[in-house]
Amino acid sequence: QNNVPNTFTDAQSGIVFNSWGIPNGSPQSQGGWTFGMALPQNALSTDATEFIGYLECASKNSAGWCGFSLAGPMTNSLLITAWPHEGTVYTTLRYANGYAMPDKYAGNAEITQIRSSQNSTHFSLVFRCKNCLKWDHNGSVGQASTSGGFLVLGWVQAFPSPGNPTCPDQITLEQHDNGMGIWGAVLDDKVANPSYTAWAAKATKTVT
Numbered sequence: 001q002n003n004v005p006n007t008f009t010d011a012q013s014g015i016v017f018n019s020w021g022i023p024n025g026s027p028q029s030q031g032g033w034t035f036g037m038a039l040p041q042n043a044l045s046t047d048a049t050e051f052i053g054y055l056e057c058a059s060k061n062s063a064g065w066c067g068f069s070l071a072g073p074m075t076n077s078l079l080i081t082a083w084p085h086e087g088t089v090y091t092t093l094r095y096a097n098g099y100a101m102p103d104k105y106a107g108n109a110e111i112t113q114i115r116s117s118q119n120s121t122h123f124s125l126v127f128r129c130k131n132c133l134k135w136d137h138n139g140s141v142g143q144a145s146t147s148g149g150f151l152v153l154g155w156v157q158a159f160p161s162p163g164n165p166t167c168p169d170q171i172t173l174e175q176h177d178n179g180m181g182i183w184g185a186v187l188d189d190k191v192a193n194p195s196y197t198a199w200a201a202k203a204t205k206t207v208t
């Protein structure tokens, strides 16, 4: 997992991301795992409350799920889970008090999609995550502070698909089987972009 970010432009959306990941071919996670983040223009001086995310995750025969933790550990952090199903990539916001099936997140965060794609080995999603960098799950609070220029994030990847895949509030999961970890994600000045507002306006698709 790189700490210093790569920077790439998503060809389809034109959005510029800082990114971190596990390369395809690495023993840590079959197929690799990539997360990208784009932030509002002033995010490196004033804590942002939202971001645009890029996820590219492995799947086997179009199955699987992946996710990340906005504080690092699985527990006491806002968790984002994504999985492909019949041409749609679904997401759910979750929160776990222990190492068991996370609860549906009780706060007001919201994901809207900019684009997604999938083939037999990978799926990807570009999405806006509003109110995602500060969380309150029934009084359990936390924050990912962008003004420090450094985040601690967690990654996770699994091959069995969720149960109830078309109903994000009611999915069931087995314990992840294709890698997980915590890493320090340095943010550089490419992460905070004057085009953020225009990019965020492209996030018009709601998948529930």
Ligand code: HEM
Binding pocket: 066, 067, 068, 069, 072, 073, 074, 075, 079, 080, 081, 094, 099, 100, 101, 102, 154, 155, 156, 173, 174, 175, 176, 180, 181, 182
């Ligand atoms: C770690 C169980 C779902 C993210 C772990 C560990 C267990 C576990 C036992 C620690 C393993 C070890 O240290 O060897 C489960 C179970 C789940 C589940 C039973 C569902 C039924 C999720 C979800 C996410 C997630 C939905 C995020 C979207 C993580 C991360 C770690 C982790 C980032 C590594 C960091 C840490 O140890 O806290 N999980 N998990 N997990 N899990 Fe989960």
